[in-house]
Amino acid sequence: MKKNNYVIYAIILFIVSAFINVQAARAQSDFSGTWKLDTSASEFGGIPAAQGAIRQLTIAQDKQKIKVEKLMVNPEGKEYSFSETLGFDGTVVENTVPYTSPRKISKAASVKTTEDGKGLVLSSKYNVEEENQSKWVFTTIELCSLSADGRTLTIAKTSIIPDRTVKIKAVYRKQ
Secondary structure, eight states, rough: OOOHHHHHHHHHHHHHHHHHHHHHHHHHOOOOOOEEEEEGOOTTSSSSSHHHSOOOEEEEEEEEEEHHHHHHEEESEEEEEEEEETTOOOOEEEEEEEOOSSEEEEEEEEEEETTSSSSEEEEEEEEOOOOSSSSEEEEEEEEEEEEETTTTEEEEEEEEETEEEEEEEEEEEEE
């Protein structure tokens, strides 16, 4: 009888420790910090680096949401910044991008963690209205991952534009 109790306790202990390990493995990565683009480690898919990726990201994250402040450059070479807060529940958030040209851009975006909790998937749909009133739409999917030491952020971005698909790998270093 005593031997059976030890076996039962061992099984219970194994199940509890396996559950704890699974929960720890699913813990969400923390992307918080200021990240600067490393152009030498990035791939821009045949477009200029300044247009291909965000120059700097400042991220604040908690268990429910992520706030991202972006420093970017438009095709005319002018810097502008954009901030958005997205919840991890997958809710689509709509924003107007403060683009510094006659072009008007609205964005609908959502974010979710990858199944293993180590990465993020950001899905966005952009509605663009040109100065001449012509309109077009493009979508992006961004897979964000951290290096094991948490000092490098890699964003693999696929943009589906009306006349082509562009793939970019942007590598950022934590400041």
